[in-house]
Amino acid sequence: MPKLRVKLARRDEIAAATWAFTLGLDGQAFSFKPGQTIDLTYPNMPTEDPAGNRRTFSIASKPGLDHLQIATRVRGSGFKQSILQADLGTTLELDGPYGSFTLPNKPSSVVLLTGGIGVTPFRSMALDAAARSLEHALLMIHSNRTPEEAPFLEELQRLASEFRRFTYRPTMTQADRSKRPWNGDRRRVDRDYLSEVIPSQRDGSLYYAAGPERFVGAVVQILKAMGIDEDQIRFEEFPGY
CATH class of the missing domain: 3.40.50.80 (Nucleotide-binding domain of ferredoxin-NADP reductase (FNR) module)
Incomplete structure (x- = not known):
């Protein structure tokens, strides 16, 4: 599955020490089901992180938009500090979607x-x-x-x-x-x-x-x-x- 290159379009503090990050798709097709996850990679990340420059996030937005949204508590990890401080427009890489943590098709x-x-x-x-x-x-x-x-x-x-x-x-x-x-x-x-x-x-x-x-x-x-x-x-x- 090829990686998508997405851009950090927006960030909003949605609760104490908790941020939502909007990732612009720039017209690229990306289909997913609510409940699925993505892997997000920060190439050439400026801050070192022993766990690396890749994290898994649940998608917080609904399907069918021109962007995706993720959200996370931001503490001291190098990855989270890097994405929090990144310039808007920074290019990130996305893999996915993954997982079967989704609603059934039958009304329930x-x-x-x-x-x-x-x-x-x-x-x-x-x-x-x-x-x-x-x-x-x-x-x-x-x-x-x-x-x-x-x-x-x-x-x-x-x-x-x-x-x-x-x-x-x-x-x-x-x-x-x-x-x-x-x-x-x-x-x-x-x-x-x-x-x-x-x-x-x-x-x-x-x-x-x-x-x-x-x-x-x-x-x-x-x-x-x-x-x-x-x-x-x-x-x-x-x-x-």
Whole structure:
């Protein structure tokens, strides 16, 4: 599969220490399904990184646009610092798409469980479902410490108000630390919480989990303890890098 050369077209801080990067396709065809990933390479990267100049990202935007969007927490790695400081117009190389972490074709009831920046593949799914008026019933449970740290919070709240088949349930586990008012859930994503918010009719539903490894591992174990069959569970971990 040949690499695509894309240009860094825009970057936006979407939450505390969390940035979205827009990659211009410059008219090149690129097809993908929401939930898939790309590998992004920074040729001649100016800052050294022991892990190299290549990273895997979930696509955060919906298909059919003239650009792609990815998002990540930016900490101290050379790769992330380089892309954060790169001039707009910098050329990057893209491989993909990869993965089968995608919604079924058949309309289904789907619960999307995510923590922090793990929301990116689910944002793509929700935007695409709304754009195409899909018949899937989507419930997204999104755990963050504070509203300031919640990527795409306002956008997803707005989308849920506009698209009736998408329900967005953010929960802030340390809302007392926030400088912004928060009137929503303040619960941890544990068995008691999921038993309350997940629809009681669970036969045939699908459960997708994405985010930090510890979050995903805990959620998968909770779902199994609730009697949900392994065949109904899909998950994708976001290791630190």
